[in-house]
Amino acid sequence: MTPGEDWRPSATPEALRERAALLSRAREFFAVRSVLEVDTPLVVNSPVSDVHIASAAVALSGEQAASGAAAPLLYLHTSPEYAMKRLLAAQLGDIYQICHVVRGNERGRLHNPEFTLIEWYRVGFSLAALMDEVEALVRVLLGPAHRRRRSERLSYREALVRELALDPFSAPDATLLEAARRLGLESDGANRDDLLEFLMGVGVGPRLGRGALTFVHGYPATQAALARLDPEDPRAALRFELYCEGMELANGFHELTSAPEQRARFERDNAERQRTGQPVRPPDERLLAALAAGLPDCAGVALGFDRTLMLAVGAKHIDEVLAFPTGRA
Secondary structure, X not given: OOOOOOOOOOOOHHHHHHHHHHHHHHHHHHHHOOOEEOXXXXXXXXXXXXXXXXXXXXXXXXXXXXXXXXXXXXXEOOOOHHHXXXXXXXXXXXXXXXXXXXXXXXXXXXXXXXXXXXXXXXXXXXXXXXXXXXXXXXXXXXOHHHOOOXXXXXEHXXXXXXHHOOXXXXXXXXXXXXXXXXXXXXXXXXXXXXXXXXXHHHHHHHHOOOOEEXXXXXXXXXXXXXXXXXXXXXXXXXXXXXXXXXXXXXXXXXXXXXXXXXXXXXXXXXXXXXXXXXXXXXXXXHHHHHHHHHOOOEEEEEEEHHHHHHHHHOOOOHHHHOOOOHHHO
């Protein structure tokens, strides 16, 4: 379509009204639990170092640009996580945020570069308690038509054994590679984590949550991101994901509070970025300072609002629940 032909929203008026209704339900859910709504910047100084997430860079014009100096390179946040953890360290207590985030290189049936997250943090919560709360919110958002959905919780190991007959902690790399190639992997330079990510993304995730809300927990320690490691099994991280009808809806952590360990993880991310030819990301020193000052014991999660809305209205493509996807923004 030309710009003159695609001025209309891609979502129907009914879908946009349902979108507004679900946003209202989400805010009511947190209000009755006395969780504070916060608002953090979209434009940030430090991008994430995660090798699987592409940050969109922006150069803001202004006095520096007008004077001939190059505008500083900034970024559109891919998650409000870093800023919200700074608020937690400032003793704000239980908090949530509903915001737009932007991630590069993401477009498809379930992906738009700009999308909406509901992210929240609960002080003193265990990972199990947070999974309970995520399930409660998702059931509120999905509405009565989905009340019969059962709930299941699987360890990461159980999920791969059940769906692919593979033990992710003991299977040799060659076995993982063979399984990935059967599922369509063409790359020869994949390391063990690349293989596990591929197997989960292509061979396991799309099979999960059929008629259910399926929580997968205990991801490999090498995929901990900003989560703590499991003290009872150091091979695993205190991290979960929620799947429904083959879609990943949420990603939650029992949050890491150690500044030295977080710095070490940033360094490992950057080493992997160098190996794969991606730009190195300087560590977010403000986040590290907040962790050093004292992040309270907490668990946090990000829920994909647009995908949840897709399930609620029976949409097949994310464009059906967005007013203006990036192509017609």
